[in-house]
Amino acid sequence: MTPGHVVALVFALVAALGYGASSIAQAEGARRATDTLRALRHPLYLAGLGGDALAWLASLVALRSLAVYQVQAILAGSLAVTVVGARVVLAARVRRRDVAAIAVTVLALTVVAAAAGPQEQVHPSTTLRYGLVVAAVVVAISGWFTVRATRGGGPAWLPAMAAALAGLAYGGTAVCARALPTPTGALPAVVGSLAADPLTWALAGFGVAGTLLYAHALQHGQVGPVTAVLWIAEVIAPSIVGVAVLSDTVRAGWTPYAGCAVLATTAAAVVLATAPATAAAVAESD
Structure with missing residues (x-):
């Protein structure tokens, strides 16, 4: 090492x-x-x-x-x-x-x-950058439909679905953080570079979606199963993406x-x- x-x-x-x-x-x-x-x-x-x-x-x-x-x-x-x-x-x-x-x-x-x-340092392509943005939007929209379906009851598997989406969202933040290039230069240049990078917005979107969906899953499901589903999604999915796409x-x-x-x-x-x-x-x- x-x-x-x-x-x-x-x-x-x-x-x-x-x-x-x-x-x-x-x-x-x-x-x-x-x-x-x-x-x-x-x-x-x-x-x-x-x-x-x-x-x-x-x-x-x-x-x-x-x-x-x-x-x-x-x-x-x-x-x-x-x-x-x-x-x-x-x-x-x-x-x-x-x-x-x-x-x-x-x-x-x-x-x-x-x-x-x-x-090695990841050099994300434009396709990867915007692909992660699209993925963040898809997770957020899927989460919105899941939350909406839970109102007034709904099938018992919906909290698990929310937990799985939360796990994917948290995993998405890890993928974005791994792919995000390290900015250099003065602080204003660093801030500007991060703000202009789609990966930064994808990371933020994944983070917000994951937090809200996990809270919703805990409110409507049992703590144990919800947390278990969260970690299954959060570990397995981004690990596969890291090896397949980021050359881990x-x-x-x-x-x-x-x-x-x-x-x-x-x-x-x-x-x-x-x-x-x-x-x-x-x-x-x-």
Whole structure:
């Protein structure tokens, strides 16, 4: 591993720890407040929101040097942090299967970290840039129809659909961040370059759509299944796009191990998503 690779891995791990810890902070802040408005003003809840923002920025830094599949798999490990933190802070119950899933997560992420090959700077074509913009619009429109169909009831699978779309949207932000060229020059030139790049607008669109759709899915569905569907979509879809479109690489001979590790991380995330500890943290922080 190069020093830059190691630094990027550290940023990805910090992002995972940040997301997991922020969920606990928000849950504890919500638990200490008497209503939603007071919860939103509670110092712990605000600290959790700040932690989410910093974790997101750390993940963007990691995506400058690491493959999409690598960063997304590591971020899925944040559920292990949430489960452990909820056990300590919220006294939530941890099942034996949760302990096993945490162990699988640690082992699988070790393999993922070791399997990534050297990643080159992406040079996105005009087609890729506007293709991601179109994809963001399609996800947003699909989400709007899903939300509209949920009003007044609707089929039981609609919250899962909203969660899947949210996962695709969050995955889209990762793809955009990986593809976005690194701007250089003075600050005004950097800001102007980012504002003029369609990838920036696609990233923003994906981010807003994902946040709104995940909140909607949590409001109308069960926390465990909704979170599980979210992570399946958020890890698998962008990982495939990263390898197929962005030329994300795997170390020679490590492709089977990397694939199995990503699938194992996703499976562990599904198990941890249904854990009582996750439900306690996510439900109280929402």
